[in-house]
Amino acid sequence: MSGMLDSKEIMSRLIEAFVVVASTGKGDGPRSVLSAWPDFRRKIARRRRTFAPRQISDAEEALTWFALVEDPDSRRALQFEIMCKAGGGPFSRTCEKYGWKRSTVTSRNRVVLKQIARKLEGGT
Template sequence: MTPETPEEMLARLVEAVEVIAIIGKGDGPRTAWATWPDPNMIRKVKRQRICSAQEIARAEEAMTWWALIDDIDARRALQYEVMCKAGGGKFTQVCKKYGWERSTVLKRNRVVLKKLSEKLALGDVSRRAA
């Protein structure tokens, strides 16, 4: 089921980052997140658990969503927020480092998530129609 709200989209992306960090997937953080903060910082306590096949599949699906965000700067800002929510640091510090106004970036990220949700919903409709 495709998330419909920006909050659901964000939760799925955070879950994906956490699962990828837990399973230590070799083609995950090092390849897709080369510009992100150190993925090893993500809640090390959670790494003690084992992920189900369903969780891994959901994470892999969510990781493909990044390619649907055309604006590189918008993608990067959202990636930083997701990484921070997954335990990879403090988003306030990231915003200060890049000279971003935190509230503005959060609002823009919600717009990006809404557009992403709409793109995914259109994809679901066209797959069902086929």
């Protein structure tokens, strides 16, 4: 990966990664990661498209960033927001379902994205 990414770019890359992985329909590789994502919605996967090898490679790289989030609850909340933004339904409905206050979760996710950005650039 070249250059430093900010939290908005990290979010964009993660959303794109989800769309690529969900849309490729591959039974191996990054698609298998989706089975571990909470509440995966198959309607996203139905939008079959083809992607350039570079896009698939970038998606696979972005998915590894979740390993940089040590707290499983924080990782899960970020994954939910990403799935919703990728077309998985309203994030507010997901927050209601889990008893979360949307503004709080969104704020916490911004902090997590900044932490990922710092770790990617070699910080702590």
